[in-house]
Amino acid sequence: xxxxxxxxxxxxxxxxxxxxxxxxxxxxxxxxxxxxxxxxxxxxxxxxxxxxxxxxxxxxxxxxxxxxxxxxxxxxxxxxxxxxxxxxxxxxxxxxxxxxxxxxxxxxxxxxxxxxxxxxxxxxxxxxxxxxxxxxxxxxxxxxxxxxxxxxxxxxxxxxxxxxxxxxxxxxxxxxxxxxxxxxxxxxxxxxxxxxxxxxxxxxxxxxxxxxxxxxxxxxxxxxxxxxxxxxxxxxxxxxxxxxxxxxxxxxxxxxxxxxxxxxxxxxxxxxxxxxxxxxxxxxxxxxxxxxxxxxxxxxxxxxxxxxx
Numbered sequence: 001x002x003x004x005x006x007x008x009x010x011x012x013x014x015x016x017x018x019x020x021x022x023x024x025x026x027x028x029x030x031x032x033x034x035x036x037x038x039x040x041x042x043x044x045x046x047x048x049x050x051x052x053x054x055x056x057x058x059x060x061x062x063x064x065x066x067x068x069x070x071x072x073x074x075x076x077x078x079x080x081x082x083x084x085x086x087x088x089x090x091x092x093x094x095x096x097x098x099x100x101x102x103x104x105x106x107x108x109x110x111x112x113x114x115x116x117x118x119x120x121x122x123x124x125x126x127x128x129x130x131x132x133x134x135x136x137x138x139x140x141x142x143x144x145x146x147x148x149x150x151x152x153x154x155x156x157x158x159x160x161x162x163x164x165x166x167x168x169x170x171x172x173x174x175x176x177x178x179x180x181x182x183x184x185x186x187x188x189x190x191x192x193x194x195x196x197x198x199x200x201x202x203x204x205x206x207x208x209x210x211x212x213x214x215x216x217x218x219x220x221x222x223x224x225x226x227x228x229x230x231x232x233x234x235x236x237x238x239x240x241x242x243x244x245x246x247x248x249x250x251x252x253x254x255x256x257x258x259x260x261x262x263x264x265x266x267x268x269x270x271x272x273x274x275x276x277x278x279x280x281x282x283x284x285x286x287x288x289x290x291x292x293x294x295x296x297x298x299x300x301x302x303x304x305x306x307x308x309x
Contacts, residue, residue: 008057023214032200078147137168157188233288
């Protein structure tokens with residue numbers, strides 16, 4: 001599955017909710033969609049899910065146009081909204097069976113598909129419970145199960161981890177990794193940047209409806225890093241290492257962290273190399289020297305201004 005977002009725009013009156021964004025991703029990737037409140041994330045997700053029509057531009061799923069052939073697109077995607085609608089008189093199994101029928105899955109095949117999805121999402125133990133009695137985490141599992149019934153090639157998820165407790169987040173994260181390993185493309189938005197960093201291999205960052213970046217986390221970390229943080233440990237005391245490092249060129253900050261010393265330097269690989277050579281030349285017995293990449297929170301804060309439309 002190849003997904004292409006091409007010059008996508010969405011206006012509400014004079015407001016540009018989405019302002020000419022383009023990016024792409026493929027099967028097996030988990031893409032985090034990041035931006036401040038009001039950046040245009042939900043609007044973009046609704047257009048990707050055929051719930052809103054673009055003002056201009058298009059979205060293609062293996063060459064199939066959202067604008068021209070939305071019915072074909074709906075067979076390819078599984079959409080998971082930020083919350084499961086409340087139903088007072090239906091249990092988990094009935095809910096999933098209803099949607100399996102809506103997807104056109106019939107007879108014994110439908111029963112088999114529903115059972116397999118319930119088992120994968122660990123819902124078999126609560127299949128007879130009413131939806132209204134479920135916790136937030138269980139409702140999110142049901143929502144994911146519904147999105148998987150027709151075996152879509154791509155999952156589009158709007159804030160799937162919002163409101164979940166730590167166990168539910170970990171369980172959801174593991175399910176998504178399994179689905180990506182099975183070849184599904186996964187596109188999800190979240191405000192929990194540490195969570196995205198642990199699961200995503202790519203980040204799409206927008207602000208005020210405009211695309212700021214769309215790249216792998218590794219590339220983003222390397223490209224946006226004007227400074228480098230090193231974690232160093234020697235056989236000497238960290239206090240002695242602390243004093244020595246403060247005297248080195250390009251060193252901006254030094255902090256003791258247990259047996260390690262965290263060093264912030266102005267520069268990249270070349271500066272790190274020079275620092276290591278200097279320490280070895282001074283017979284400092286280095287046993288650990290590692291570079292700490294910028295995390296997604298740091299990248300996000302450096303790239304965005306917190307502006308809304």
